[in-house]
Amino acid sequence: MSSVNAQIVKESSGLPKIAVGILLAILLFGMFIVGYDQGQLFSLVEGQKAFDDLWMHEFYHDLRHAAGFPCH
């Protein structure tokens, strides 16, 4: 009597919910800071100063325009 290894390849299109959650979080966070932030994120640390400086808005300014996000 002898034993052999047989390798089976299974295909699956199912994605764990945690992976979907991680990817959706990355989508929303990335879209927000590049396309929408008007000082909200840094205001968590800097307070009102962040709304006056608009650091992220200014740094991502050119891509906001180029990618079609509303800007000024």
Next chain:
Amino acid sequence: MKTVAFILITLVSGAIAGTILGLINQILVEPYIDQAIAIEVQNTVASGESVDVDELVQYRLWQKGGEIVAGTILGTSISALFGIVYIYSRDSLPGSNNKKKGLILAGIMFFVIFLIPALKYPANPPAVGDPETIEYRESLYTTMLVISGFAALGVAILYRSLGQTRRESRKIIVPTVYAVIIALAFVVLPANPDEIIISSNLLMNFRIVSAITMGIFWGILGILLGSFWDIVKPHETRATKLRTI
């Protein structure tokens, strides 16, 4: 399913495509942004304020660097959505390999997420937007984006559900339903409230190159994710069984 490998190839594809977008924009889009900034400077000087040219030059260099960083971040975040949609639609997409499937899905998502919202609320260069209306314009743009995205998701589900009973007629029904939803949104949603005071040439050229570079980005993203998919095969898992003979 190799979940970690799937997430990694999804995010890396987006980061590379987004960085390339930021770099291409330096050549194709920046000349138009610089022209629009020059108009803003002229308006500032005409209103009696002074402009420090050296400071402005340094500031613009900083913003152009920021555009590349923003490209990497935006590419990664868009690719996160692209990866989710790809994994659930891969079996239904036409194409003999994942590069072709990825390119086809990228084309569909470029149409749904960029082109349709851009036809209602086109990209504008600096010197066009009024700072006072930015939140209102953001809400309009986001509404159009969400309507287009969820309409596409809805008709994709409809397409699958009609698969057994109306295999041929669904090819007409599904695009018609999407077109009706988008047409209604175009009619119901208000126009961009800002007055356009720059030349139509500058405006149209900017919008055209914006659409071209976004199209290039989506194309690169689709090909990259498909290529990584063919190499890594994240949908496959190997199980070893010990058989006794």
